[in-house]
Amino acid sequence: MSEPTLEQVDQTVKTWLRESRDLVLKRMATPLNVDQKTGRKDLVTNVDKENERLLVSKIRAFSPDSQVLGEEGFGDQVTDTAGWVWVVDPIDGTMNFVKQRDHFAMMIALYIDGQGVLGYIYDVINDALYSGGPSLGVFKNDQPVAQPANVALRDGLVAISGPLVTEDVMNMPEVIRQSAGFRAYGSAGIEFSLMLTGELITYVSYLKPWDFGAGKILAETLGLRVTRVDGTPLSMLSSDFVMVATEKAQQDILPIIG
Numbered sequence: 001m002s003e004p005t006l007e008q009v010d011q012t013v014k015t016w017l018r019e020s021r022d023l024v025l026k027r028m029a030t031p032l033n034v035d036q037k038t039g040r041k042d043l044v045t046n047v048d049k050e051n052e053r054l055l056v057s058k059i060r061a062f063s064p065d066s067q068v069l070g071e072e073g074f075g076d077q078v079t080d081t082a083g084w085v086w087v088v089d090p091i092d093g094t095m096n097f098v099k100q101r102d103h104f105a106m107m108i109a110l111y112i113d114g115q116g117v118l119g120y121i122y123d124v125i126n127d128a129l130y131s132g133g134p135s136l137g138v139f140k141n142d143q144p145v146a147q148p149a150n151v152a153l154r155d156g157l158v159a160i161s162g163p164l165v166t167e168d169v170m171n172m173p174e175v176i177r178q179s180a181g182f183r184a185y186g187s188a189g190i191e192f193s194l195m196l197t198g199e200l201i202t203y204v205s206y207l208k209p210w211d212f213g214a215g216k217i218l219a220e221t222l223g224l225r226v227t228r229v230d231g232t233p234l235s236m237l238s239s240d241f242v243m244v245a246t247e248k249a250q251q252d253i254l255p256i257i258g
């Protein structure tokens with residue numbers, strides 16, 4: 001078979017995600033099996049695992065020569081970015097999934113030779129699927145998403161992960177003081193989606209590749225900055241302190257945390 005076009009890949013991934021949404025909603029009608037990973041604030045459920053297994057098996061069948069980087073271990077040990085690398089977070093915001101049964105997302109990204117090509121963030125309960133990439137643009141349920149306004153720190157809302165605020169890391173309280181207000185959502189996927197629509201103008205958190213892989217592609221396609229907190233480029237295979245921001249908010253924040 002000849003290589004599928006990007007549009008064909010895009011349609012296929014959206015089909016997988018809609019099937020996964022049906023699975024997750026079905027499993028939510030039965031009791032969850034919840035385990036701790038590194039501690040009581042780091043959870044995994046039977047649904048995280050089942051959904052990752054499902055998505056990884058679909059990726060492998062569709063694209064057998066790809067590597068897959070998945071949070072729950074059903075993918076590969078990815079150590080280089082050559083070729084097609086898929087990044088899968090089957091449930092982003094597992095604590096929200098367990099405690100709120102809302103405000104969580106599924107995320108898939110496709111990188112080719114280290115370049116972000118396609119990204120997907122699916123807000124499951126809202127049934128809002130953000131998709132796209134540099135050659136397609138960004139869509140919310142297949143409707144184009146406009147580039148968010150370039151809002152300065154003092155005029156917009158910032159989301160910062162809980163630990164960075166409670167541990168007073170990198171002068172985050174001052175970033176909050178200089179902003180229009182502080183919000184916290186507990187799901188990197190949800191927070192990236194609010195950046196895409198301009199509802200947030202900054203998001204800062206310590207993230208792993210599957211937390212930022214899809215969001216980075218979508219946010220950069222819309223002109224947002226996705227970098228390490230010092231403004232330098234992220235590595236796709238490493239965990240890091242990540243800042244997503246409008247260009248103006250990034251310029252306002254770098255001197256505060258530097």
Ligand code: 2AM
Nearest residue numbers: 041042091092093094095186187188189
């Ligand atoms: P997860 O739910 O897929 O693990 C808030 O917890 C956000 O940070 C979520 O997007 C969560 O993704 C991510 N996160 C990254 N590392 C985490 C950790 N060690 N414990 C809890 N959440 C983590």
Ligand code: CA
Nearest residue numbers: 042043071094
């Ligand atoms: Ca997790």
Ligand code: CA
Nearest residue numbers: 089092093211
């Ligand atoms: Ca995650």
Ligand code: CA
Nearest residue numbers: 071089091092
């Ligand atoms: Ca997850």
